[in-house]
Amino acid sequence: xxxxxxxxxxxxxxxxxxxVGVISGALIVTQLPHLPDRVAVHWGVDGQxxxxxxxxxxxxxxxxxxxxxxxxxVVTRSxxxxxxxxxxxxxxxxxxxxxxxxxxxxxxxAYLQVGLTDAAAAPTVLPLLAVALLAGAVAAIAAWxxxxxxxxxxxxTPESAPPLALASTERVLWLQRIEPSRGVVALIxxxxxxxxxxxxxxxxxxxxxxxxxxxxxxxxxVGVSVASTMFWTVRVDANGLSVRSALGAPxxxxxxxxxxxxxxxxxxxxxxxxxxxxxxxxxxxxxxxxRAGEAIEVQRTGGRVLVITVDDARxxxxxxxxxxxxxxxxxx
Numbered sequence: 001x002x003x004x005x006x007x008x009x010x011x012x013x014x015x016x017x018x019x020v021g022v023i024s025g026a027l028i029v030t031q032l033p034h035l036p037d038r039v040a041v042h043w044g045v046d047g048q049x050x051x052x053x054x055x056x057x058x059x060x061x062x063x064x065x066x067x068x069x070x071x072x073x074v075v076t077r078s079x080x081x082x083x084x085x086x087x088x089x090x091x092x093x094x095x096x097x098x099x100x101x102x103x104x105x106x107x108x109x110a111y112l113q114v115g116l117t118d119a120a121a122a123p124t125v126l127p128l129l130a131v132a133l134l135a136g137a138v139a140a141i142a143a144w145x146x147x148x149x150x151x152x153x154x155x156x157t158p159e160s161a162p163p164l165a166l167a168s169t170e171r172v173l174w175l176q177r178i179e180p181s182r183g184v185v186a187l188i189x190x191x192x193x194x195x196x197x198x199x200x201x202x203x204x205x206x207x208x209x210x211x212x213x214x215x216x217x218x219x220x221x222v223g224v225s226v227a228s229t230m231f232w233t234v235r236v237d238a239n240g241l242s243v244r245s246a247l248g249a250p251x252x253x254x255x256x257x258x259x260x261x262x263x264x265x266x267x268x269x270x271x272x273x274x275x276x277x278x279x280x281x282x283x284x285x286x287x288x289x290x291r292a293g294e295a296i297e298v299q300r301t302g303g304r305v306l307v308i309t310v311d312d313a314r315x316x317x318x319x320x321x322x323x324x325x326x327x328x329x330x331x332x
Contacts, residue, residue, distance in 0.1 A: 013092025017099035021065035024103030047124030061106035065099035083151035087274030097140035104132035158263030161317035229277040256327040262320040
């Protein structure tokens with residue numbers, strides 16, 4: 001990707017959504033003195049307000065668009081050297097959609113309540129939402145075509161891992177724990193902290209206290225779910241390949257008769273899998289991706305591929321290759 005293309009990527013996919021969030025947030029702030037003490041922050045399916053809270057809650061919506069822009073920047077860092085992929089281009093277009101919809105919803109709902117003394121008298125929000133969704137869709141389509149054309153990630157042939165010399169009855173075990181890098185951990189913790197703060201403020205200000213505990217429970221479940229996809233134990237033995245979450249679930253098992261070969265590859269999460277965690281991309285490729293760097297790539301029956309980012313990947317792949325070869329010899 002040329003410098004001009006990369007700058008266009010950052011401008012359209014990162015700077016533009018962040019700017020929309022900043023402008024809509026500023027518009028909301030300028031109207032705060034003209035809003036009721038408690039504004040409508042939630043509307044029912046009929047478009048009428050049914051939840052109320054402090055006016056500052058309205059700023060949360062454009063703030064989320066700004067946060068998403070930060071995520072988009074992280075995911076597309078590899079585009080400078082290797083070009084933007086279809087998944088990365090989609091992430092950037094979605095960011096534009098969210099920025100317009102959230103910004104319009106936040107600023108629009110504020111302007112609907114300017115001059116009111118009672119937010120319950122606010123007009124229906126349904127026309128505003130319809131316009132926001134339409135504008136977001138148009139902006140996302142425009143952003144998709146304004147972004148540089150995506151490229152198909154270059155097919156990286158995994159480096160072969162020569163099988164270890166094993167006796168026919170020798171028992172072996174390779175065990176490795178995998179966890180995300182400090183940067184990814186910081187991103188996860190920061191996201192959860194922001195979610196706790198923003199969501200907690202909204203729930204506390206617009207609903208009864210028990211709702212806050214419900215929100216905290218939801219956040220804990222989200223944190224547990226994230227942990228279950230970012231911390232793993234990889235095991236290679238005579239039974240095949242096992243990848244188990246630190247929480248015990250999910251747990252993937254691949255017997256030797258389902259494995260064709262094992263090699264070593266290098267993974268860039270944003271480029272190859274558009275993110276971290278358990279990922280599936282076109283081409284029957286599944287990844288357990290917690291960081292960038294070396295990984296075991298396993299060719300499975302049916303043309304399926306499994307990629308696991310793990311330290312000492314060469315040793316694990318070599319042992320797995322030896323076990324696959326030994327299993328094939330016994331079948332023959």
